Amino acid sequence: MRTKRLLAATGLMALAALLTAGPASAASTEDGDKPADAGTSFRTATEIAQGDKATASASTGDYLYWSFPADAGQRPTVEATVKLPDAASRHADTRWRIDVYDGLRRRQSCMYGMQARTAPKDASSVDLACTLRPVRAWSDPWANDPLPGTYYVRLTATGVDTADLGTPVTAEVKTTSKDIGGAAAVDGTLGSPLVPGKRVELSSTEPEDGWSSGWWTDRWVWTGIGGVLAALAGVGGYTLTSRNSPSGV
Amino acid sequence: MIIRKRFAAGLCALIAVLSMGLSPVAAYADDDPDHPGDADGATPKVELVLDVSGSMRARDIDGKSRMAAAKQAFNEVLDATPEDVDLGIRTLGANYSGDDRKTGCKDTEQLYPVGPLDRRDAKTAVATLSPTGFTPIGPALLKAAGDLKGGEGSHRIVLISDGEDTCQPLDPCEVAREISAKGIDLTIDTLGLVPNTKMRKQLSCIAEATGGTYTSIQHTDELSDRVGQLVDRAADPVVKPVAVEGADSCSAAPRLKPGLYTDREKFGEHRWYRVDVEPGQELRASVSVGADRAVNNDYGVLMRAVTKHDREIVRGSEAGDGRTDVISTGLRYPKPERDDDEETAETVCLQVSNSYSATSATAFADSKSKPGLPLELTVDIADAPDDASDVAAFGLGRGWWLLGALVLTGFVGGLLWGWLSRWRVAVWRTN
Structure with a gap:
């Protein structure tokens, strides 16, 4: 299977030169149907697409769950804003936190971003952010690398005074991702993305234009250009030797 | 960047056309026909459990009594209940007005049975309520769990109360845990009307015991919004474990x-x-x-x-x-x-x-x-996935160092080849 893949890929490399522009994949996420509620467990997580701004009205102390798809080569960033109730009705500081879990419910670390923040008593909102490591197409079963599939976001107050429990808040969550490209292109692919519940449909999330097949990486271009340059340099080196040869030889 | 994306998209499209059936491009499609998790005909059941104890007379929600606020909220929620939800209403402390704790603590009644909703009947039933007795939260929860028994859909109890349980030693928190351990997929959401700290503790404990949520209510619209939201959540299809x-x-x-x-x-x-x-x-x-x-x-x-x-x-x-x-x-x-x-x-x-x-x-x-x-x-x-034979995709390289190395080796190769052929020509000539 692997050899077949390689052969087909090499054939395509030759054809790649013929390609100047393919059908542009319009990545529009402009539709008016934004999720306005959140789930309260992994099982009931509200599915959102990348780029969508999901909102939910909730109570302080609720555990809010959303899920979104992330594909290989992307570096997702989750941003959340919690609008807090009036300062007058609050009693103490509250600590808010987002956690991101992969399709196997393994917690994923954040490279950057304030993942947890304490909201002072008089603050009107809290901003949280978490940038995951780049999603890789494959990793060892023993590793905890982010893999293509469903990602869960959990937003909650981890430190809350009893007197503040249950007060109304509104939460906003948005996920975006940066294209990391070939730098994170690893060898191998998963049999299928880590979307939980293949049989029982726990999650049906999918990127807008489907999961990537794992064929494309800009390493093809780098290596191709490298080959061409090497050939040119070879010709250059050869002509250099013949030009330097003394006439008459 | 855009050109590269287009290029990538073009290449992917080409791959899809060229290697149809020959490559595992479409390997992610789930072609498994049977989904045993599909809950056909599984109607979600919700029971609203309303505290009608004497303290509901207090007039501290938007200038109205707690009872009036609850009634108004119920009317709004009943109007907005999705068709496919079976809804029931149970009261606690609605009938016994005496002082005997033992009798008072058994005072819970199903006001409207869990089933397809007749809005008029349900509203009429709610309108008759007037604040009366004790607050037997624990017994009411046990009965409510009994009301919801059976069926394949999700089960949810929404408890609306304005005081902590007055029927100790039966700890409602413990009751909630027992119910949740017996019944599968039952959630209890609690709402506290103008709560104090003790109440918050108890109601959030009940909610956490079953994976539910706790909300404090200070205004009428908060109550109707929240109950409506919870009923809607019950209507969302979920996979039953x-x-x-x-x-x-x-x-x-x-x-x-x-x-x-x-x-x-x-x-x-x-x-x-x-x-x-x-x-x-x-x-x-x-x-x-x-x-x-x-x-x-x-x-x-x-x-x-x-x-x-x-x-x-x-x-x-x-x-x-x-x-x-x-x-x-x-x-x-x-x-x-x-x-x-x-x-x-x-x-x-x-x-x-x-x-x-x-x-x-x-x-x-x-x-x-x-x-x-x-x-x-x-x-x-x-x-099972393809095993990786190399760190990088297909063993390909990337970056300026790679280009430099390739150019250098190409150049050295060219030089050597040139010298070699010159030397061979020279040898041939001399012979």
């Missing part, structure tokens, strides 16, 4: 097929399950252990996949601190394809343990005889 009981050793463990399961696990207990994995398949398992009672703030979960001979294959573990609903982890185990024809499934044992700890010795002793912490287990079998 299957109850399973893990064993204390691998040899006695239940054999699991792909799916979603629930179990209970006490403090410090180990639970074992078995899954058959064939060569060329990947086992994916994840587990969440919930904190449905007061636990210390440092905790963890461990799931190990071991062979029948007790060799550990892979493990998933996670630890946490602070307030939480669940702690979860997962693992995957790809079993490589074998070259010989013997395609025998391997039995993989999954061991789940948790390191939650009880807040006191009595709580720990209590938990020995009571149901354990809720545990949710998902098991998936997928195709």
Whole structure:
């Protein structure tokens, strides 16, 4: 299977030169149907697409769950804003936190971003952010690398005074991702993305234009250009030797 | 950047056209026809449990009495209830106005039975209510759980109360845990009307015991919005888990097929399950252990996949601190394809343990005889992945160093070739 893949890929490399522009994949996420509620467990997580701004009205102390798809080569960033109730009705500081879990419910670390923040008593909102490591197409079963599939976001107050429990808040969550490209292109692919519940449909999330097949990486271009340059340099080196040869030889 | 994306998209399209049927491009399509999780005809059931105790007379919600606010909210919610939800209403403390605690604490009545909703009937029933007696939350919850019995859909109790339970020693928190341990997929959401600290504690304890939510209500519109939201949530289709009981050793463990399961696990207990994995398949398992009672703030979960001979294959573990609903982890185990024809499934044992700890010795002793912490287990079998033969994709390179190295080797190769051919020509001439 692997050899077949390689052969087909090499054939395509030759054809790649013929390609100047393919059908542009319009990545529009402009539709008016934004999720306005959140789930309260992994099982009931509200599915959102990348780029969508999901909102939910909730109570302080609720555990809010959303899920979104992330594909290989992307570096997702989750941003959340919690609008807090009036300062007058609050009693103490509250600590808010987002956690991101992969399709196997393994917690994923954040490279950057304030993942947890304490909201002072008089603050009107809290901003949280978490940038995951780049999603890789494959990793060892023993590793905890982010893999293509469903990602869960959990937003909650981890430190809350009893007197503040249950007060109304509104939460906003948005996920975006940066294209990391070939730098994170690893060898191998998963049999299928880590979307939980293949049989029982726990999650049906999918990127807008489907999961990537794992064929494309800009390493093809780098290596191709490298080959061409090497050939040119070879010709250059050869002509250099013949030009330097003394006439008459 | 855009050009590159277009280029990539073009190449992908070309791949799709060229290698149809020859490459595993469409390998992600799930062509499994049967989805046993589809809940056909499973109607979600919701019961609203309303406190009609004497204290509901207090006029402190938007200048109206708590009872008036609750009635108004109920009317709005009844109007907005989705068609496919079976809704019932139960009251507590609505009938007995005497002083006898024993009788007062049995005072709970089903005002409107759980079933397809007749809005007019339900509204008429709500209109007759007037604040009367005690607050028997525990007994009302037990009865409400009985009302919701049966059916394949999700079950939800929405408890609206304005005072803490006045019928000790039956702890409503404990009752909620028992109910949740008996019935599968039952959630209790609680709403406190103008609550004090003690009430908040009790109502949020009830909610946390079942994975529900707690809300404090100060205004009428908050009440109707929240109850409406909870009823809508009940209408969302969810996959119902299957109850399973893990064993204390691998040899006695239940054999699991792909799916979603629930179990209970006490403090410090180990639970074992078995899954058959064939060569060329990947086992994916994840587990969440919930904190449905007061636990210390440092905790963890461990799931190990071991062979029948007790060799550990892979493990998933996670630890946490602070307030939480669940702690979860997962693992995957790809079993490589074998070259010989013997395609025998391997039995993989999954061991789940948790390191939650009880807040006191009595709580720990209590938990020995009571149901354990809720545990949710998902098991998936997928195709095993391609093994990576190199770190980089297809063994390709990238970056300026690569280009430099290639140019240099190309140049040196050209030079050598040139010199070699010159030397050969010279040798040929002299001969």
